[in-house]
Amino acid sequence: MTEIPMGPELLSPGQSCLATVEQLLDFDFDIPAFQRPYDWSDKQVSELIDDLSDAQRKEVHLFLGLVVVCTQSNGRFAIVDGQQRLTTLMLAIGALGGTGKILRPKGGGVSSLWISPRHADIGFAKALVSTSSETEQTLSQRRLKQAFSKLSDQKALNLATLLGAQLIVYVAPSLAGATGLFERINLRGKDVSQFDLVKNKLIEWAAVEKDSIVRGEIEDFITARYDTLYRRLDPSSKEEPFDSDKLLRVHWILFTQKQFKSSDKVLTEVDSAIDETYSSKKSIARWIESYLDSLVRVAETWVAVERPYEATPPSWAPQLKHALLDFARLGRDGELQPLMVAAIIRWQADATDLVRFCEITSFRSALAKKNSNHGRSYKWRVARQLYQGTWSDALKQPISLAADAVHQLFWANTPYWSQGEAREFGEDLTLEQVGAEVFPDNALDSTRFYKDYRHLIHYFFWKYGVYLQHSKEWADFTRIDISPFQDSVWFGNEERFKGWDIEHIYPQTPADRDTREGRAHLKVMTQWVDHLGNLTVLPVPDNRGMQNLPFIEKLAWLREQKKVPFNELLATPDYRGNLLNKPHWGINNCKRRITEIRTAAAKLWGFDAVRELGVGPYDNRLESYQEDIEEEGGDVPDNSAETVAA
Template identity: 25%
Template sequence: MTKTLTAHEQAISKIFSDDYIFTIPGYQRPYSWKVEQASELVEDLLGFMRSSIGELSELPPYFLGSIVLVKAETQPDATVVDGQQRLTTLTLLLSAIRAHAENGMARAGISKMIYDQGDIILNTENHYRLTLRSKDEAFFQDYVQHEGGVEKLVSLNSELSDSQNRLRDNAKFYMKYLSKIGIGEQLRLAQFIATRCYLVAVSTPDLDSAFRIFNVLNSRGLDLSATDILKAEITGKISEKIRPIYTQMWEELEEDLGRDEFNDLFGHIRTVYRKIKPQETLLKEFRVHVKFAKAEQFIDEILKPMAVAFQEIGDSSYTSQQNAEKVNASLTWINKVEFRDWMPPTLTYFVRHRNDFDLILRFVSDMEILVYSMLIRRVGVNDRIDRFSKLTTSIEAGEDLWASKSPLALSPVEQYSTYEALSGPIYDTHSARAVSLILVRLDSLLSGGGAIYSYNTISVEHILPQTPMAKSQWLEWIPEAEKRRALVHRLGNLALLTRRKNSAARNFDFAKKKTAYFTKNGISPFVLTTQVLAAAAWTEEVILARQDVLLSKFEQHYRLQDRKSPSDAMLAAIGG
């Protein structure tokens, strides 16, 4: 009976021998370990080695984990499904030790673990223990595996790819780190790695079996993302002839977005297809619900268009002959909201209509209204996901998004509830972050949309203090405590500052508060605060008049003018 899986605990000297010829396939992500991981490896090795005294042969073994290979049991050729980071970094560390070695035999012994030199007499070529992806293969041979390579690498000033930059950074760290320990300990470290450090090599003769093992190991805590596994699975289904093209396309999309954003994109793609709150892991739900006939189709027709749209939306970088500035202005404000449930339907719409600039502008303008209404009404995550999932379904079905009952449109009840929340004690009912964003958006509307908010700190301040001091001017202007409580947390009594709150300044009299706290050199960058500076007193009448002015801006932008008073039907709908 043919074995489908073998697992052997092997010393590194055996791993880096003629028993294995490791190749990193093109579908693997580039080398990604940074100095943090590289330093942790060598410090753990040295710490373990130093903790034991005596001959190397007497030291307990040090376990480096497992690697997963596609490999026939009787053949040395091994495709690395999991383990490239450790194999690559161990090779780099051994090369750095070799660079410091003064003993020729030591250098030759380390080189033997890295590659076999070709023989001009026997007409044989160099035989490398580890071959990286094609993009980095020659670079790794020249600057890591060959003698003298690491010395050239650390002084290299050329512009490099991300993976090559990480190799250079880690090489610099290792060369500097090793220079601080003695030659004897460097040699002992190489001997310890070769003879007392072990990997479990898990081998299976076919790719599907290797992926299954890879997935099991991943579920138990290896530092792998769902997108790494999906990349391996999806590109692994593409014919070898065109696989490098699609692998490169995948990696370029990931590099353009950045690893974290790329992972987020897959979460949004899952939601586009699943349309409910996640119930299982991203990996499991993606496999079950994201349907495509061929792997190439997924990359061409789903991943690439979604990635392009995701970058335009997230960076507010939409380009078109018309409306781009207005579209990006709305996207900028939507992106400031903490929740991201709005992204799946927006991605869906952009993929279908991005070249119709009038429709895109209309969509993002209404999406901003919907998103900020949800923020203002404090709509919970489950209700948001349900609403945006219905919107995604409506977009996919080609329905009229501007019909009165469209999921994109605010219902009369929602319009009234938005107005009521804005009219009330908003500072008391919303989080500080939400209030700050709502006020900054209001300030931008007052400024005509031209203001830029790039301050390190923006805080919300009450003009009439929450607890004015006895016998203060504030109590003369509004002596009734009940009236003060009714006014203090409303929009009409709030301003914005570019500094942290100062508890000592909150109870300043109005004149001093304006000059010493609300301004810097007599001016404020916020229209909201400039309004306050123009007032001579801060009475109930002033606050209410300002409340009306500010509300009118929101009413106009969010189309709430006809929803100030609830109809009987609306009252019934909201339980009034």
């Protein structure tokens, strides 16, 4: 390693140097478009501040690690490893009064930044360090602003301490060499995303191309595609970043030609596939182009499936968005995401019925106490075949309609809603078969519903509340001052149903439990406290003021809120039952209410619901699925054609 250089022109490829931050100000750095947006959290910024403060107190130089760069034709250095640290250092210099050191004037009134961020953030970063006001549009810009604000509050921190901090800068001979070094460094003890590692692997394989012009074209293509991907994965809301590794897995399930297992790593699979392409003397460039074009295509749809409340394209049909919202609210069975993505890419709005069925089968499976990975191998196999256009039924007829897909999926692994549904579809279950099943319809009447299905309660009442507003029997009995059935109310950007509490109508700890009458009723209701007929949901601020009052007192308060129809109906004797144990809510009320709830549930998730989506009796279009369904995602035979993903 050389001594501290006098300028960047003295640092050649293959060399490294130890330099202070102040000396590095003589360098000009770019963050390549294939790098992820700024994503340092408040905790990481705080840790840097603590380290700088400690170095200042001890009067020593803080060492900030290794930065890997490579040269560019414009004379600037592209940062391959260390962009988050260097960007934060630039913000810190600006926050501590050194804006002139990092914002350099150029001709024509134009200025450039010491660390030039991704193109989408350049203007925002310039305004930020210039203390100009500019509204943040994405998560990366919000984090830039939060970091700058936190650093600006450090009045005791000296700019000299920051400028005296040291880093090692290594100039890699090539882009592939830089990404390879990044991988070797960061795999030792640091959690690096598969998404970034796959990107580096593609750049590494591009270096195999002997022709420098072709190699440059491949690297430019990778850069352009990752720029598109990172822009798509930088959310506009106040959410956390999208899970890019989840996208990577969903895409590979659709793109690969073989069954993907839950234990597989996409990085390993990509490396193996390119190695096979190279060994067979096929074009690596064409493989990379096919892979990244497909990844971008899937990403455009996946982000809307993952977060339909913020990322659904305006051009999508409202009914498709609503179906995706309901599936997302259920919060279960991500194993069906690849199938929904493939269906939307292939059918657009016509995929609505399949998405709706995915919600139904997931909810049924949850009530039947089946793991979310039930039938995972089958789900992933048909998702891939749908994406690649090779999904056919047992008669070798292509699956070209959502109704055909729903029919296949139902008979593969969807639990019967009830014994009655089994009979409707022509199956007479034996007593042994009935005893081995948990039927979703029966589960709704469980006295342990709160304990066993707590994770489904918010979703259930969301669907039930929407149903009541359109119910011929109950719509006229419901009064709502403002509709709570808005996406922003029930499904905020930070967490599903965060603003809603589950409430026991007859309290878990009633206020009058120390009175004779209270003790007697508590004894009667003990087995019914956690029954669905005794549960409801309320906005958190409303629920906090209600306490554990008897029902008659609580009812007046509930009605005053006028927020949700299923609470308004508690005042209707036909809905709750006439035999009210004044002042208490009793067993008969729970029984009467659950009768109405089960009637609604049957329409939402039962026989009529699946039949309307295309499910019919078992017939000769259906394959034998038993060999394909493996609970833990094991490998299964695949008869799909060896085609390249569209």
